[in-house]
Amino acid sequence: MVDRATIRSYKDLDVWQVAMDLATACYRVTAVFPRDEIYGMTAQVRRASVSIAANIAEGYGRETSASFVQFLRIAQGSLKELETHLMLVERIQLLNTEELAPLLNQCERTSKMLRNLIRSLNDPSRSTAKES
Numbered sequence: 001m002v003d004r005a006t007i008r009s010y011k012d013l014d015v016w017q018v019a020m021d022l023a024t025a026c027y028r029v030t031a032v033f034p035r036d037e038i039y040g041m042t043a044q045v046r047r048a049s050v051s052i053a054a055n056i057a058e059g060y061g062r063e064t065s066a067s068f069v070q071f072l073r074i075a076q077g078s079l080k081e082l083e084t085h086l087m088l089v090e091r092i093q094l095l096n097t098e099e100l101a102p103l104l105n106q107c108e109r110t111s112k113m114l115r116n117l118i119r120s121l122n123d124p125s126r127s128t129a130k131e132s
Helices: 014-030 041-060 065-091 097-122
Strands: none
Touching (some): 041 065
């Protein structure tokens, strides 16, 4: 468990850093989507991916762990939305399975980290720490 004294900013959270890497990867892969998808899948994938890290950051800035947990759950929802968009991207053949696999693996890693952080924040035996 990482102590709040060690975590000075949401930027110190491993889960936020991984979420930022995921968003960056999503921006890169959507750059090759057809121009007619700019307001469709490109926008949807980018918006959902950015929302994950943004909600982690916003929640971290809240006064209580309960508020933080609520934003982490919203981040989880955005992550599931992103996964759904990515699976649709494969179905409509904007990306193939090999291109999509690393993104879905990053989604799974981020999801596990979010679940673990939520569990630790909900653990009554923990101190006031926020961890990644």
